[in-house]
Amino acid sequence: MTDAPPQDAAAIRDAALDALERAGSADALEAWRVEYLGRSGRMTQVLRGVAQLPPDERRAAGAAANEAKTVLEQRLADRRAEIEAALAEGLGADAIDVTLPGRPAPNGRYHPSTIVMREIEAIFRGMGFQVAEGPEVEWDRYNFEMLNIPKDHPARDMFDTFWLDANRDPDGGFTTLLRTHTSPMQARIMEAHQPPIRVIVPGKCYRYEATDATHESQFHQIEGLAVDKGITFANLKHTLFQFARQMFGPETRIRFRCDYFPFVEPGVDMAIEWRGDWLEILGAGMVHPNVLRAAGYDPDVYTGFAFGMGPERIAMLKYGINDVRHFLANDVRFLRQFR
Ligand code: DAH
Numbered sequence: 001m002t003d004a005p006p007q008d009a010a011a012i013r014d015a016a017l018d019a020l021e022r023a024g025s026a027d028a029l030e031a032w033r034v035e036y037l038g039r040s041g042r043m044t045q046v047l048r049g050v051a052q053l054p055p056d057e058r059r060a061a062g063a064a065a066n067e068a069k070t071v072l073e074q075r076l077a078d079r080r081a082e083i084e085a086a087l088a089e090g091l092g093a094d095a096i097d098v099t100l101p102g103r104p105a106p107n108g109r110y111h112p113s114t115i116v117m118r119e120i121e122a123i124f125r126g127m128g129f130q131v132a133e134g135p136e137v138e139w140d141r142y143n144f145e146m147l148n149i150p151k152d153h154p155a156r157d158m159f160d161t162f163w164l165d166a167n168r169d170p171d172g173g174f175t176t177l178l179r180t181h182t183s184p185m186q187a188r189i190m191e192a193h194q195p196p197i198r199v200i201v202p203g204k205c206y207r208y209e210a211t212d213a214t215h216e217s218q219f220h221q222i223e224g225l226a227v228d229k230g231i232t233f234a235n236l237k238h239t240l241f242q243f244a245r246q247m248f249g250p251e252t253r254i255r256f257r258c259d260y261f262p263f264v265e266p267g268v269d270m271a272i273e274w275r276g277d278w279l280e281i282l283g284a285g286m287v288h289p290n291v292l293r294a295a296g297y298d299p300d301v302y303t304g305f306a307f308g309m310g311p312e313r314i315a316m317l318k319y320g321i322n323d324v325r326h327f328l329a330n331d332v333r334f335l336r337q338f339r
Contacts, residue, residue, distance in 0.1 A: 009046050009061070012036070013068035016043065020072075020079055029080060036072055043069050112338045113220055113327055116315040117202050120222055123246045127239060129198045129224065134185040136204050137164065140175050142184035146191075147263040148290040155262045160208040162217075178206035182223035183263060186287070186306055189225060190295030195302050196228040202311070213323040220311045225287070227297070227304030233266070233286055236305035240284060244272050247314070259283060263291050264306055274317055281317070282309035 016036045023032045036043045047069060050062045110118070121131055149155050159180035167175045185201040201223040209215055226235065237256065244254050253273040261267040264285025271278040284307035289299035312327050319338070321327075326334045 009065040009068040112315045116311040124200045129200045138179040142187045146187035146294040149262045162208045182221040186225050198226045200224045224307040231303045
């Protein structure tokens with residue numbers, strides 16, 4: 001016989017079910033289980049108390065207590081499943097799945113003009129040339145005057161020029177422009193340095209002309225200049241042959257023809273044989289005595305050679321590009337093809 005009367009199974013069951021609805025976590029469920037169904041839990045005690053009842057009450061009380069316990073066990077299992085499901089849903093919504101493979105960041109690439117310019121630079125570096133750069137906004141003096149192209153010289157027609165409004169002279173004439181070639185750097189370098197000089201100058205140039213498949217108003221050039229005592233045309237030829245063979249292959253056939261540029265004498269154009277055709281890839285020559293003089297050099301002491309080429313033209317050859325306008329169109333389908 002117990003002192004306290006056995007508690008009513010139904011009352012405990014209802015209290016337990018109430019509490020179970022409020023238990024919202026795995027920890028809360030476990031605490032609830034201990035409180036009602038644990039070894040000394042409230043429902044467990046009710047069941048134990050059944051043995052103490054008078055025999056005629058035992059059967060009904062035992063059945064009621066067992067049934068209540070079963071209901072609690074069943075409801076506990078349901079609550080567990082509900083809480084786990086809610087947890088899984090939350091994870092799916094905002095958790096990071098660390099087992100997924102990483103996504104590679106897209107790599108940038110070099111522009112085909114850059115690729116070719118770097119290649120050209122590397123070849124001339126290997127022959128002892130330094131690399132210099134100069135301004136794209138240039139004085140008439142460097143772009144023309146010091147290169148033996150005075151005002152009203154017909155050779156100015158070779159260069160369709162973007163003139164700038166800044167720094168007009170007293171008569172209203174233009175004095176500044178977007179450089180039409182990289183050759184002004186010849187004058188700048190000679191003015192600022194003493195021989196020996198071996199330098200190449202990559203950079204942007206501009207011409208005021210209609211655009212078509214072979215003409216752009218913005219393009220690159222690479223200028224070359226070597227000045228020293230005793231430099232000859234043979235040095236020019238050797239240097240440019242070496243360049244062409246490294247750039248286009250050791251068997252490349254090369255052609256020199258006379259050409260005219262005001263800042264060289266003699267002047268040549270150089271072509272390479274490419275898939276059965278002769279293609280002109282650069283202009284060159286011996287630095288004109290007037291150019292040496294304008295820079296303050298004595299042409300009886302120093303001689304030099306110079307050359308200028310267009311990397312876009314060379315890239316078009318090498319990669320089979322048929323329209324120079326692709327270079328500045330920024331179409332990734334074009335740009336993605338080069339690395
Ligand atoms: N500056 C010339 C042009 O834009 C190219 C050139 C020709 C550069 C002969 C040179 C040279 O240095 O010697 O058409």
